[in-house]
Amino acid sequence: MNLKKYRYYAPEFFAFIALLTLCLLLEWYSLVKFEKSFISYDNLVINVARQVSLNAIIACGMAFAILSGGIDLSVGSIVAFSGVITASLVKNHPVAPGWAGYSVAIAAGLCVGTACGFLNGLIVAYTKIPPFVATFATMSVARGSAYVFTNGTPISGLPAAFNEVGKGYLRLTESWRIPIPVLLWLAVFFACWFLLMRTRFGRYACAIGNNVDTVRLAGINVRKVYIKIYMLVGLCSGISGVAQCGRLSSGQPTAGLNWELDAIASVVIGGGNIAGGRVTIFGTLIGALIIGVINTGLNMLGMLYYNQLIVKGFVMIIAVLLRSGLNRES
Amino acid sequence: MPDLEKRSDYILEMKDISKFFFGNRALENVHIEIEYGEVHALVGENGAGKSTLMKILSGAYSKDSGEIILDGAPADIATPQDSQTLGISIIYQEFNLIRGMSVSENMFLGREPRTMFGTIDSKRRNEEARKWLDRVSVKFKPTDLVQDLSSAQAQFVAIAQALSKGAKLIIMDEPTASLTTKETETLFDLIRDLKSQGISIIFISHHLDEIFEICDRVTVLRDGLYVDTSKVSDIDKDSLIRMMVGRELSNEFPPRMALPGEPLLEVKDMSRQDVLSDIRFHLRKGEILGIYGLVGSGRTELVRALYGADRRDNGDIALGGAPVEIRSPHDGIKHGFGFLPEERKLQGVILGMSVANNVTLAAMDKITRYLMIDEREELKNTEHFVHSLNIKTPSAHTVVQTLSGGNQQKVVVAKCIFTDAEILIFDEPTRGIDVGAKYEIYVLMNELTKSGKSIIMISSDLPEIIGMSDRVLVMWEGRITGEFDRAKTPLSQEAIMKAAAGEVAA
Ligand SMILES: Nc1ncnc2c1ncn2[C@@H]1O[C@H](COP(=O)(O)OP(=O)(O)OP(=O)(O)O)[C@@H](O)[C@H]1O
Ligand SMILES: [Mg+2]
Numbered sequence: 001m002n003l004k005k006y007r008y009y010a011p012e013f014f015a016f017i018a019l020l021t022l023c024l025l026l027e028w029y030s031l032v033k034f035e036k037s038f039i040s041y042d043n044l045v046i047n048v049a050r051q052v053s054l055n056a057i058i059a060c061g062m063a064f065a066i067l068s069g070g071i072d073l074s075v076g077s078i079v080a081f082s083g084v085i086t087a088s089l090v091k092n093h094p095v096a097p098g099w100a101g102y103s104v105a106i107a108a109g110l111c112v113g114t115a116c117g118f119l120n121g122l123i124v125a126y127t128k129i130p131p132f133v134a135t136f137a138t139m140s141v142a143r144g145s146a147y148v149f150t151n152g153t154p155i156s157g158l159p160a161a162f163n164e165v166g167k168g169y170l171r172l173t174e175s176w177r178i179p180i181p182v183l184l185w186l187a188v189f190f191a192c193w194f195l196l197m198r199t200r201f202g203r204y205a206c207a208i209g210n211n212v213d214t215v216r217l218a219g220i221n222v223r224k225v226y227i228k229i230y231m232l233v234g235l236c237s238g239i240s241g242v243a244q245c246g247r248l249s250s251g252q253p254t255a256g257l258n259w260e261l262d263a264i265a266s267v268v269i270g271g272g273n274i275a276g277g278r279v280t281i282f283g284t285l286i287g288a289l290i291i292g293v294i295n296t297g298l299n300m301l302g303m304l305y306y307n308q309l310i311v312k313g314f315v316m317i318i319a320v321l322l323r324s325g326l327n328r329e330s
Numbered sequence: 331m332p333d334l335e336k337r338s339d340y341i342l343e344m345k346d347i348s349k350f351f352f353g354n355r356a357l358e359n360v361h362i363e364i365e366y367g368e369v370h371a372l373v374g375e376n377g378a379g380k381s382t383l384m385k386i387l388s389g390a391y392s393k394d395s396g397e398i399i400l401d402g403a404p405a406d407i408a409t410p411q412d413s414q415t416l417g418i419s420i421i422y423q424e425f426n427l428i429r430g431m432s433v434s435e436n437m438f439l440g441r442e443p444r445t446m447f448g449t450i451d452s453k454r455r456n457e458e459a460r461k462w463l464d465r466v467s468v469k470f471k472p473t474d475l476v477q478d479l480s481s482a483q484a485q486f487v488a489i490a491q492a493l494s495k496g497a498k499l500i501i502m503d504e505p506t507a508s509l510t511t512k513e514t515e516t517l518f519d520l521i522r523d524l525k526s527q528g529i530s531i532i533f534i535s536h537h538l539d540e541i542f543e544i545c546d547r548v549t550v551l552r553d554g555l556y557v558d559t560s561k562v563s564d565i566d567k568d569s570l571i572r573m574m575v576g577r578e579l580s581n582e583f584p585p586r587m588a589l590p591g592e593p594l595l596e597v598k599d600m601s602r603q604d605v606l607s608d609i610r611f612h613l614r615k616g617e618i619l620g621i622y623g624l625v626g627s628g629r630t631e632l633v634r635a636l637y638g639a640d641r642r643d644n645g646d647i648a649l650g651g652a653p654v655e656i657r658s659p660h661d662g663i664k665h666g667f668g669f670l671p672e673e674r675k676l677q678g679v680i681l682g683m684s685v686a687n688n689v690t691l692a693a694m695d696k697i698t699r700y701l702m703i704d705e706r707e708e709l710k711n712t713e714h715f716v717h718s719l720n721i722k723t724p725s726a727h728t729v730v731q732t733l734s735g736g737n738q739q740k741v742v743v744a745k746c747i748f749t750d751a752e753i754l755i756f757d758e759p760t761r762g763i764d765v766g767a768k769y770e771i772y773v774l775m776n777e778l779t780k781s782g783k784s785i786i787m788i789s790s791d792l793p794e795i796i797g798m799s800d801r802v803l804v805m806w807e808g809r810i811t812g813e814f815d816r817a818k819t820p821l822s823q824e825a826i827m828k829a830a831a832g833e834v835a836a
Contacts, residue, residue: 007352008729198702200694207691210682217639217677218692218745219663277682 011271011323012283018319019290026297034300043296045182052292053181054079054166054240054247055259056285059266060192061236063284064229066267067196069209069276070124070131072230075237075263077142078116079256082109082241084146087155087251090162102162109245110238116142117234121227135230139260146253156250166246181243188236193281195232205229209276262291265312269319290315338402341366341499341530342387342418347396349382351732354724355554356382360396362549362559364499369521369531371541371562374551374574375764376736377722380534383551384501388420389413419492420501427476427484434459434472437491462490466520480625482513489520500524501532504735506540507761508672510624510790511827518544536736536764537791538567550574575766582765583797584772586816588779590617590800595753595784597636600645605631606808609645613753618775618785620799622792623830628808629788630672633755636786637662637669663692668751670742672758672788674735678742681731685723686712688730688741693749715744718774720767736762743771747778754778756787760794772798796821804829 023039030038037043058075065072086109094101116138123134169177196202204225207215216222237256245251264274270287272279294315298308342364349357357379364370372380385391387398389410398405400416407413413420427436434456443454459472468486476484485505492500506514521531521544533545541548542562550557550573557573571579593612600609606628613619623629635642638656647654654665662669671677679688689712690697697708712726719740723733730738739762746754760768775785775798789795795802804812804826812829814821 200698200703203687203691203694203703207680207683207687210680211676213677214671214680215691217637217659217669217671219659219667219669219749220692221658221660 009280012280012286014322015270015283015286015290015319019286019293022290022293022297026293026300029297030300038300041176046177046179048289048292048296049182049185050179051295052262052288053179053185054244055262055291056185056266056288057181057188057240057243058233058236058259059263059284059288060188060281061233062260062263063192063267063272063279063281064196064202064205065131065233066264066272066274067209067276067279068205068226068229069212070135070226070229071264071274072117072120072135072233073132073260074116074120074135074138074142075233075240076256076259077139077146078113078234078237079241079244079259080146080253081116081142081149082113082238083245083255084150084155084251084253085109085112086242087158087245088149090158090245091155091251098161105162106165106242109242110235113234113236113238113241114231115234117231117237118227120234121230124230125223125226131230143253146255150251150253152253154248154250154252154254158245158249158251160249163246163249166243166248168246181247184239184243188239189281189285192232192236196281201225201228206277206279209278262288265316266291268316271319271323273323274320287319338399340364340399341401343397343399344383344387345397345399347383347386347398348394349379349386349391350394352724357386357393357551357554360551360554360556362556364530364532365547367525367528367530368546369525369533369544371545371548372532372534372551373536373538373541373548373570374557375553375722376740376762376767377553377734378551378574379554380551381503381734384420384503384532384534387413388418388501390420414495417496417498418501419495419497419499420503421485421488421492421505422503427487429477430475432473432475433463433470433479433487436476436487437462437472437494458494459490462494463487465493466490480513481508482510482517482625485509485517486520489524493524497529499530499532501534503534504536504762505533506535506537508625508758508790510830511792512624514540536762536768538570538765541570542567552576571765574764579766579769582769582793584769584776586618586776586798586800588616588618588776588800590614590779590784591782594650596646596648596651598646598648600632600635600642600647602631602635602640602642602644602808604808606635606642609810611803611810611813613784613786614800615784616779616782617800618779618787618798620795620802621786621788621805622790622795622802622826623805625790626807627805627830629805630757631808632805633669633757633786633788637667637755639669639671663749663751666752668692668746668749668754670746670754670756670759672761674739674742674761678745679730679738682729684727684729685716685721685733685741686726689715689744689748692745696748696750711748712744715740715748719744719770736764736767739763740767740771747774752783754783754785756785758789759787760789760791768794792823792826795826796823802826806830806832 027038030036062072086105089105089108090102095104120135120138123129124131165180168180170183171177204220208222208225212222244255266287267279267284268274269290270283272283298311340363344362347357347360360383374380386393389407389412398407405416437459438455443451445451456472466486466489470483505517545562547559547561549559592615594615595613598610601607609632621629631640634640638658638661647656649665656662656665686708690708697704709726716726721740722737730741743759760771779785800816802814802821803810811832
């Protein structure tokens with residue numbers, strides 16, 4: 001009945017096809033070269049998904065910023081800042097022993113992330129400073145704060161129990177296990193999908209990205225929506241920052257460097273419009289996976305990290321070109 | 331101007347033109363012939379395919395099948411550049427000048443005169459622009475910014491631009507939709523002038539009186555099909571309407587029966603420097619208050635200030651006797667106002683979203699249950715409006731962008747009404763809407779007021795103001811210069827026009 005809807009999701013569909021194609025190509029290569037399957041639970045979930053999960057969590061938030069016609073460059077710095085706060089509360093200033101203390105530390109990390117997002121939101125909502133500039137400034141401030149807070153040295157040696165948030169697994173059976181970060185990602189994914197597809201907030205974010213004047217004149221409190229959007233991005237970055245802290249067993253002021261790039265790339269490769277007004281959470285998930293598969297694949301091919309960066313850049317251009325080509329048809 | 335070498339009776343023939351969008355018919359086997367130096371009207375209901383036909387002619391859309399013959403020779407028009415080279419210019423339904431640039435920059439965009447160094451020769455550009463602007467006899471300067479012009483003036487810029495490109499055939503898609511009576515007259519003088527210079531014009535309008543005033547022949551489309559072509563002098567308005575809508579339409583306006591009740595809204599001492607001064611008026615429950623004035627008289631500014639969309643320097647607003655504070659549209663909505671903005675594309679619709687999403691945008695809480703959007707409820711409400719306003723759309727999920735101009739306007743009307751606001755502010759509610767659908771909207775307005783809602787309606791269409799308003803405020807240069815109450819004396823066109831020209835009514 002609803003042909004229009006299918007057409008609307010064409011970019012996501014193509015991203016999905018691209019992901020499948022990539023997987024099949026790598027499967028073939030891997031079988032021929034290493035006599036090992038690429039498409040296996042261990043490789044895809046334990047390896048690829050775990051690797052991209054923390055970034056994909058941020059991408060879910062970034063999707064809202066981009067949807068509303070903005071962007072958030074401060075996510076990587078927020079990862080670091082919220083990470084070092086959490087690490088410090090876990091190690092140097094434990095509020096309580098064991099998980100009680102960890103919980104407070106984690107909550108603090110999330111609050112720091114959300115607060116940074118709130119700051120971004122305030123600037124975007126109440127000034128004419130564009131999101132690019134506002135979050136660029138926050139990026140610097142948050143990174144700087146992380147360095148100042150730690151004196152530039154990592155807070156390392158976190159207890160193994162805490163590190164589970166980044167390294168641990170949910171064990172279903174002996175061989176079936178899901179990495180905790182992947183679980184976090186799934187939770188954030190569903191929450192964001194719900195927000196975007198089922199709530200007013202998501203609808204407003206999309207409408208603002210299309211035509212903010214119309215939304216304002218419809219009597220919607222646009223400022224509140226902007227603030228919520230950037231708080232959500234901050235929260236996602238906070239979640240990611242806390243998990244990263246566990247993954248590294250330490251709070252590093254350098255954590256999350258350049259992560260905004262992959263988060264933005266996930267949204268765009270997944271069919272989102274960088275100019276705003278059209279982004280999907282599902283596409284963002286596909287986008288993140290594509291990046292993960294490309295990284296793993298290129299590693300498999302033995303390509304150096306530096307060359308991988310170049311390849312990633314081209315993939316982005318191709319994705320955007322494909323998208324605009326699709327647009328023109330309709 | 332007789333052209334001795336003309337190869338055909340017609341400057342343009344379009345034959346058997348068909349165009350489908352994803353299986354939906356926009357045009358099927360439509361034909362139209364334009365004579366040299368004639369003003370040819372193209373009419374039809376909203377979504378009949380007028381704009382689509384013209385976009386095919388101008389190269390903005392490609393046709394599925396059919397033939398275009400220009401000056402007797404088959405023409406292959408694939409891009410807008412092609413049509414320009416062939417001497418066809420289109421002045422779109424939507425504004426398509428760049429607002430932040432000057433008049434002359436707009437006119438010569440992409441073909442600026444160059445100096446010997448290859449840089450833009452702005453002096454020569456301004457001189458050239460002046461020449462063409464003189465030809466359409468306007469007063470503003472080539473260096474004026476487009477954003478400072480009224481929509482009427484912008485039309486003239488577009489026409490001057492068309493002439494400067496050597497247009498032989500100019501298409502005007504609803505040029506008068508946003509013009510007042512007086513500005514329309516000026517435009518018509520220009521059209522007559524162009525005609526005498528041998529230029530042919532295709533004229534699209536939903537104001538049928540204009541067809542009879544300015545056009546030589548008329549072609550009617552209905553639902554993407556060709557109905558008829560006739561000499562304007564051979565038909566009358568009723569038969570034209572019958573051809574358009576396929577049925578009889580006896581009245582233009584439904585009778586106004588509602589009796590306004592107690593005063594509801596009081597506005598006092600509202601002012602804004604250089605825009606509004608000393609505005610005071612009231613609105614009664616169940617009343618339709620018309621606001622008339624020339625473009626620039628401050629009527630839009632008045633309602634925007636009332637709704638909180640623009641700042642104001644002064645002004646006390648009281649609802650039911652109690653003062654209220656309105657500083658933003660959000661406040662406006664909270665206090666029971668609903669607002670239908672003048673600029674459809676820029677402020678009224680969200681082009682990239684579906685009909686349903688647009689209709690419910692301003693009142694999402696009505697379709698939200700337990701923090702979740704109830705899509706069934708949303709669909710149900712949208713379908714109600716699609717039906718009652720006869721919005722021509724494949725489905726409620728269709729993206730608004732693909733709707734015809736008039737149908738987009740109906741979406742804006744639906745959005746505003748869906749807010750259930752007590753006071754509805756309509757700024758040009760029927761702009762671009764066809765005669766039949768206008769009637770439906772008037773009926774709806776009557777029903778709304780009967781159920782106790784009040785309406786403030788701005789319109790450039792004087793018959794509409796007179797036909798629908800219980801009371802009329804007339805504005806001139808930011809002031810209210812006249813107030814006419816139908817309950818006291820019948821509304822008179824002359825008196826209203828006089829007040830609109832600044833003569834304070836006794
Ligand atoms: N880009 C598009 N994609 C899909 N459908 C379209 C597109 N453009 C136009 N249509 C459809 O074609 C039909 C004719 O539209 P058109 O704009 O030509 O109507 P119109 O006669 O100009 O109406 P109006 O008086 O409202 O301006 C409409 O049903 C419209 O929905
Ligand atoms: Mg049209």
